[in-house]
Amino acid sequence: MPTKRIPLPYSPKVLEYFRNPKNLGPLEDASVVAMAGSPACGDMIAIYLKVNDESEIIEKATFESYGCAANIAAASVMTEMITGKTLKEAWNLTWKDLSDALGGLPSIKFHCGILAVGALRRAIREYYRKKGKNPDWLPEDLTKEEKMALEEEELVKRLQKRYERMLKRGE
């Protein structure tokens, strides 16, 4: 099958969330904050959650994104989807759910959804760590999305090292 590089056929939904992002900005009274990605990746998402400690319902979720349009849209739509949900329900959200909500992400942008979910799951783990709780549904091992976010962060570190070596050679 011939491989083609299509110039990122975003759905109109991605453009809409990019132009008018919902739940943008830091949350002053957040219960927990988590990040995924790095400046070097060119992809970095911060997720802020305000959680009701009794019901474990996410009362408010906001985001910040240093990244492309898909990255911004994925993070924004995710904050909408998890508001009003319990942490357990939010944990079960997958990157495919985000992609579907955005009318389908191009395959080269799947990692944007993965990074958003990775940041959310980090936030949920961090919340329980801070509370000293360990619910039985929370897996000990990292999930696919968390691992892939970590892999992206590691990959870019390796690339950076390679270029640093290259530049040193040139000195």
Added chain:
Amino acid sequence: MGAGDFRSVEELLKAHGKPPREVYLDCENSPWVPPEVIDAMLPYFNTIGYGNPLITHKAGWEAYEAYRRALIQIARPINADPQQFIITHSGTEANNLAIKGYVLANKDKGRKIVVSEIEHLSVIFTAEYLKNCGFEVVKVPVDAEGFIDLEKLADIVDRETILVSIMLVNHEIGTIEPLREAVEVVKDKNPDVVFHTDAADAYGKIKFDVEKLGVDMVSLSARKIYGPRGVGALYVREGIRLEKLIHGQISIEELWPGVENVPLVMGFAKASELIFKDFDRNVSHMRKLRDMLIDGILSSIPYTFLNGPKGDRRAPDNVNISFLYCEGEAMVIELSTHGVYVSSGSACASRMLEPSHVLLAIGRKFEEVHGSLLMKVTPYHTVEDIKYVLEVLPKAVERIRSISALKPEGD
């Protein structure tokens, strides 16, 4: 390709809408072609010279005559012999033919190929392909402004070296390389080395002469001078043997079979004529717009800096600026919604997550590369166009920064 990858963007375009004003500054990736060039091409589809230039009938002879004149027009401004040009279907093909063609035909002479770190990917990837075939490839480093290290070049070139390929003007950061000195350094170390230069971004932007430069092969691309896409040229000094890479029925071009695309070649010639006819005026106009854009951005938007050299050592059309705390693709889309079309060195469009190799080679950090925008002005842009860009750009950057998870310290 995933399921969502071949879908229509018609709905996206509807949502995007038509901006009130449009300024196209993405001439690195595709040209805006002026009407004069279109008019020069159209007759050759069905009115005159639409025959195959190798066939002996009137339509063929007309095509041959047009092709011959086009070659003379393309060759004359750089003092090259028009008979020593091979027309290809792109600058990429010209670079492939020069490098693979020479190395494969001359592999008994040596195994070492030298290119700079900041070549166009059609040179870098061709060299890497040859490396996988068992040749030795060495890349010459550049300094923080993109100038090649002549001392390192002298260290690298040896008796085993058969080909050196160094560009005349860098396509991303506009560095005008000291090519005459580089040729001298190379030929001093080994007079048998063939020197190729990718001059796609130099032709029509700076004055040069193939004889004075002393280069052996020169690649050109029509689209870089606002000619049509799909046509390039390779100048090859007489006596240099190249291996044929494409096989098929030979027409005029023995080394590049396939029926000559006379209309596109006519467009190339017209674009060449237009850019060289008022060369000094075109260049000074581009320089004025370039500096207006650079100075306007650097003075009005904080956390920005220029990539590449300033002034006369920079190509007259090139603007490349890094905007910290902004990701490039987001800026490209934001600007698009305001009718300003640019490109970015960000990794975002790359499957490998690898940002621009040129910006990394001059020592930029990854996040500085992700936030870079490349803009090219042309003789066809006006002061009003640049004013509009300078009106839109600060707002675009401000909005993207307001979304960003990455903020300046203290903000």
